[in-house]
Amino acid sequence: MNQASRTPVAACNWKMNLSRDAARKLVDAVRNLDYQLQGVEIVLAPPYVLLPLAADWISGSGIRLAAQNMHWEEKGAFTGEVSPLMLREAGCSHVILGHSERRHVFGESDEQVGRKVRSALAHELVPILCVGEKLGEREAGETTRVVERQLAAGLAGVGGAETGGLVVAYEPVWAIGTGRNASGQDAQEVHRFIRAWLAKAHGADVADRVRILYGGSVTPANIAELISQKDVDGTLVGGASLKADTIIPIIKSSMKR
Numbered sequence: 001m002n003q004a005s006r007t008p009v010a011a012c013n014w015k016m017n018l019s020r021d022a023a024r025k026l027v028d029a030v031r032n033l034d035y036q037l038q039g040v041e042i043v044l045a046p047p048y049v050l051l052p053l054a055a056d057w058i059s060g061s062g063i064r065l066a067a068q069n070m071h072w073e074e075k076g077a078f079t080g081e082v083s084p085l086m087l088r089e090a091g092c093s094h095v096i097l098g099h100s101e102r103r104h105v106f107g108e109s110d111e112q113v114g115r116k117v118r119s120a121l122a123h124e125l126v127p128i129l130c131v132g133e134k135l136g137e138r139e140a141g142e143t144t145r146v147v148e149r150q151l152a153a154g155l156a157g158v159g160g161a162e163t164g165g166l167v168v169a170y171e172p173v174w175a176i177g178t179g180r181n182a183s184g185q186d187a188q189e190v191h192r193f194i195r196a197w198l199a200k201a202h203g204a205d206v207a208d209r210v211r212i213l214y215g216g217s218v219t220p221a222n223i224a225e226l227i228s229q230k231d232v233d234g235t236l237v238g239g240a241s242l243k244a245d246t247i248i249p250i251i252k253s254s255m256k257r
Ligand code: PGA
Pocket: 013, 171, 175, 176, 177, 178, 179, 215, 216, 217, 218, 236, 237, 238, 239, 240
């Protein structure tokens, strides 16, 4: 399998943003586009409380629904947490795990991210596993070491055919919400490293199938350069996913590779 057979993904991470009305308008605009487009997988990740509503709004379209996080347990005394069963019931097919804000603002460990990935796969949710280095780590030449550590812990105990369905998002922390994106070449270097690591750890077939997304200040102005890279199979978009004006050109450009 080569690049052309991996369907590109445009994943929209709304984070803790958008009122119900604004979300509805945005979903309608994206849904309209979904009808016109083939060959790009659109994934929307609204805040938890909007998930069941968004599931209704997208029903009948090809748009997929993701949560931004989850707990690994199915139920129990875990105040404030949401379980994989609840996400399935709310209509999710995907879940973002190990986002840098979860790791660095809320202190999630590599080991916790791994538990979440294993639980997501066990509940037939597609994990979008986020990895990426901080600025100091990049400057110290530690990018691949950090990414490798996060991949190894995030995918510990994961194996078999299910691994090929996984999505990995390379999100350099210094590029998230800063307006400073990685260049196409910088992104490609890390994406190539991730695919090579996957080939070594999980076999060439899995490495060929896994979609590797880039995230961090993706905009309509830089999407073409990013998506044209050999190992960039789509994007995970934060700020620019909150407005139809910016997300629609990004989704459209995601097909041109
Ligand atoms: P950004 O966020 O596009 O606003 O930089 C990306 C992300 O955090 O997923």
